[in-house]
Amino acid sequence: MKNSIFTISFLFLSATILVSCSNNSSEEADPNTALYTQVLTNSSVDVITETYKNMNDNAATLVTAVANLTIGDEAELTAVKNAWMATRAPWEKSEGFLYGPVDTEGIDPAIDSWPVNVNDINNILNSGSAITSSLLENNNEARGFHTIEYFVWGLDGNKTAAELTAREIEFLTAATQNLKSKTQQLYNGWVASQGNFANNFITAGQSGNLFYTSQKTALLELVDGIITISDEVANGKIETPLNGNAGSAMPEAEESRFSNNSKLDFANNIRSIQNIYLGDYDGVDHKGLTDVVVLSNPTLDATIKAKIAEAITAIENIPGTFTTAISNNRPAVQNAQVKVGELQLLLDSSLKPLISNL
Known part of the structure; x- marks a missing residue:
């Protein structure tokens, strides 16, 4: 009788532990x-x-x-x-x-x-x-x-x-x-x-993946990439030719100045952010960071999309060539720089923390 009671108690305890472990695994697994x-x-x-x-x-x-x-x-x-x-x-x-x-x-x-x-x-x-x-x-x-x-x-x-x-x-x-x-x-x-x-992203978090040990790490790589280029456009590609000569224009620092392709370069840099954020390229709609963000913060998602569009529009609205604008239309160039800077700040201060806390 003593042995039977012990056996029943042991089985009950084991079942309790199994249920508990099962529940913990369920709670820890990310449904997304x-x-x-x-x-x-x-x-x-x-x-x-x-x-x-x-x-x-x-x-x-x-x-x-x-x-x-x-x-x-x-x-x-x-x-x-x-x-x-x-x-x-x-x-x-x-x-x-x-x-x-x-x-x-x-x-x-x-x-x-x-x-x-x-x-x-x-x-x-x-x-x-x-x-x-x-x-x-x-x-x-x-x-x-x-x-x-x-x-x-x-x-x-x-x-x-x-x-x-x-x-x-x-x-x-x-x-x-x-x-x-x-x-x-x-x-x-x-x-x-x-x-x-690409397989390093696809298999992020799986055993043997030496680049991305978790899906979060891979998602943060995407985020860091778009933060970096927004910072470079605002504080490098625009800033140096705009103010590199002791606060005045420094046209020789302008990238793609021979072809007057600079404005398109900068706008396409922001489109690289847009493509990664939306998960889209060449008109084809796929899943992107937007689909992660909208789950928990649709307001942030809408704001990021708006800031991307504002930055592209501000760059494209710079009159004439970038070479002439950094001297003759400085307010328009400064406005574009501000819009790109606002996007960079939003990505760094809001998007990155959201992904970091997944």
Whole structure:
């Protein structure tokens, strides 16, 4: 009888412990895990990888346009300009996610170093050596988007096809081939059939994932990326040319000034934030950070969307070129800077804490 009572008591206690453990596991499990997986999958595959694919495809068109370029043909030079801008756009739309291979493999400085080193460029032009992609491999200031921009538009942005030289076209050919090799490397780093860095987001929190040990860590990577670019646009890309000369304009610090593409660059930087936040790219609607935020704070979600739109509109409403505006329309530039700064502050002070507390 004593043994029977002990057995019954033991079974009752064991059942109680099992129920208790089961309840604790249920309480600790995040019911939104499936949603987080969708957000991380869509962000890495449908936004990031697709952006890099778009850039790589357009870089191939740029290589072809330069291969067809001849001295004196304005139509061919215009085709090169258009192809450069088409390749530049997805790059600027990618600056909200400068992590993964673009960082670890040194691709960012290889394709987007600014300013260009005109002395290095001239030394290469005057060297007499064959100019090849491999020759440019170790000189970031003499390759990439802005070196190509320099040759195509010229220092004052008004270069004609008649002003091109055979040696410059040789340099352009090498620079565009080198750029294409980097866009291919970047795309390969993310696509599933190659480096598959996207899988680190998809499998965040799973055993063996050395990059993101939890889904929260991966979501915070997305958030930190868009905070970083908003800060860079407001306090670097706009601030330095606007006030870099002791509070006055410093036009030589303006990125993409040869082509007068700066305003579009900045607006596309904010679109990189928009794409990651919404989970959308190229008109295709997917799950994004917005779907996480709206669950607990729909007011914050609406405010973030509004601030993104306000920042883009303020940049696009700067009159004329950015080069002239930093001297002649400073209030409009300052307004754009304020709007981007407001977005950065909101992301840092409200979005990041919300994701950190998931």
